[in-house]
Amino acid sequence: MKIQLPEFSLVVFIDVSASVMLDIAAKHFLSSEILSFEIPKLPEGDSEHSQAHSKHAWQELLNVVRNRLKEGLLTVVNSPHRQSDHRKSLLSLAHQYHCPCTAIVIDTPQSIHQEPTAIGFGQSDDESTFRPHQSRLSCLESEGFRRIYTLPFTEEMNTLTIERQPLPNNKKLEHGPFDIIGDIHGCFDELLDLLLKLGYHVSLNNHQYILHHPDHRKIIFLGDLVDRGPKSPEVVRFVMDITQSGQGYCVAGNHDVKLVKALRGRDITLSHGLKESMEQFSLETSAFRDQTANFLEQLVSHYVLNEGKLVVAHAGLKEEMHGRDSNKVRYFSMYGETTGKTDAFGLPIRYNWAEAYKGEALVVYGHTPLQQAEWLNNTLCLDTGCVFGGALTALRYPEKEVVFVRARQQYFALVRPLGQLSDLLSPHDKLEKSLQHRYVVQ
Numbered sequence: 001m002k003i004q005l006p007e008f009s010l011v012v013f014i015d016v017s018a019s020v021m022l023d024i025a026a027k028h029f030l031s032s033e034i035l036s037f038e039i040p041k042l043p044e045g046d047s048e049h050s051q052a053h054s055k056h057a058w059q060e061l062l063n064v065v066r067n068r069l070k071e072g073l074l075t076v077v078n079s080p081h082r083q084s085d086h087r088k089s090l091l092s093l094a095h096q097y098h099c100p101c102t103a104i105v106i107d108t109p110q111s112i113h114q115e116p117t118a119i120g121f122g123q124s125d126d127e128s129t130f131r132p133h134q135s136r137l138s139c140l141e142s143e144g145f146r147r148i149y150t151l152p153f154t155e156e157m158n159t160l161t162i163e164r165q166p167l168p169n170n171k172k173l174e175h176g177p178f179d180i181i182g183d184i185h186g187c188f189d190e191l192l193d194l195l196l197k198l199g200y201h202v203s204l205n206n207h208q209y210i211l212h213h214p215d216h217r218k219i220i221f222l223g224d225l226v227d228r229g230p231k232s233p234e235v236v237r238f239v240m241d242i243t244q245s246g247q248g249y250c251v252a253g254n255h256d257v258k259l260v261k262a263l264r265g266r267d268i269t270l271s272h273g274l275k276e277s278m279e280q281f282s283l284e285t286s287a288f289r290d291q292t293a294n295f296l297e298q299l300v301s302h303y304v305l306n307e308g309k310l311v312v313a314h315a316g317l318k319e320e321m322h323g324r325d326s327n328k329v330r331y332f333s334m335y336g337e338t339t340g341k342t343d344a345f346g347l348p349i350r351y352n353w354a355e356a357y358k359g360e361a362l363v364v365y366g367h368t369p370l371q372q373a374e375w376l377n378n379t380l381c382l383d384t385g386c387v388f389g390g391a392l393t394a395l396r397y398p399e400k401e402v403v404f405v406r407a408r409q410q411y412f413a414l415v416r417p418l419g420q421l422s423d424l425l426s427p428h429d430k431l432e433k434s435l436q437h438r439y440v441v442q
Helices: 018-025 047-070 084-096 109-113 118-123 133-143 155-159 188-197 232-244 254-263 274-281 286-297 327-335
Strands: 002-006 010-014 034-036 075-078 101-107 147-152 161-165 178-181 201-205 208-212 218-221 248-250 302-305 310-313 338-342 348-350 362-365 374-376 379-381 391-397 401-406
Touching: 002 101, 002 147, 010 018, 010 084, 018 034, 018 075, 018 101, 034 047, 047 075, 047 084, 084 101, 084 133, 188 201, 188 232, 188 391, 188 401, 208 232, 218 232, 232 248, 232 274, 232 286, 254 274, 254 286, 254 327, 274 286, 362 391
Parallel strands: 002 161, 010 075, 010 101, 034 075, 101 147, 178 218, 218 248, 310 362, 362 379
Antiparallel strands: 178 391, 201 208, 302 310, 338 348, 374 379, 391 401
16 A cells, blocks of 8 residues: 655545544654644533634644645645535645645545535535545545545555655756756757857767766756747757756746647647647657657656755746646746736736745746846846847856857747847836837747
8 A cells, every 4th residue: 555645745634533643644754744633622512612712723723734835844634624614725725835735535434334425525514414435536636636545444554655756846956067058949050059069069879869068967958949940859859868868857838838739639829930840740750749749748847956046947936936836836937927918919918027036046947038148136037039040048057157159040030129137027017008118929
């Protein structure tokens, strides 16, 4: 019997008494990680005070959960979970702090034979009516529990093992040195030029790219490998070979994700260079197209490296999202912070999230093409619009040296000239402010 938990998660025991939960949890978790809730016992006839004490105790437990999740600490909770409002409160906190939530259902003899109905399980403690086991699990899944484990309360519980798994974005033990490369957008020739300038030797052996650097440096690609440029398939082939050999990492870009949808046959508008990518991939084998879709699909949203001192994401990342795992984190990592509105050119209007950044970790990102790499509040934007005739830029880390090569030509037309970070809306700007001279590109 094995349970796999993310290293940062909220674990909720379902349908089990506090004593049973504590007995199980004590074998697999630290005492500081375990929180248990029981309704205070007061004299008979004192139901009003009992409810008040119960509510107060529950709020105190939620405050402890909130503080632990804010700090990124694994937390185990037992509570009267047959009431959906209690589960809702826990799930809301997990959502707020971008924390995966796991339910562990212990099937004691009572819970096996007396399973509450949708009404009893969701809204009250009434055990007079019951419902099928599978329906109960479906209810938990629909509420938002990412993982659900059902364990029989037998002697086999003694064989239970719980494995803690690092989140996919956790590369804190990787210290570099790194070369972090901005948006390539199919500019394969410029990528080779940049790697040569960075001191790499690139060779092709048996249709596989091999990379060597005398100082054993690793490459980090900031996403948007494809679209607009002339050689998107070759860029993907190169990045796949390098990352799968352990010589580098790559995060997901919004253009990469859109290409996956197109390759999977989804009905999607072929705009912003996607049409060119699909034409290029149509010349490749179906096996390579499948390999490309699988590779791009599994790219993580961001990486936290060097003991948390370095964070890389395609569009950047707020401090409270570092090392977290949720749909909101993934969306922000790929698209940044948008206003939800578009300008006269149909392009999204963005906030300049980096202007308010105060984190200790250096955040390196791309996504927004600029005239040159630009530092702001311990963040660095490396997208210098190579595909638009600008440059392909890298950051040597930990040296913090910016290296670039000029584009060999302009491959895709610009909507506006390349801008600067200051051109973006700050979090305090009014949306009614004139959009003239602002540069935002999807």
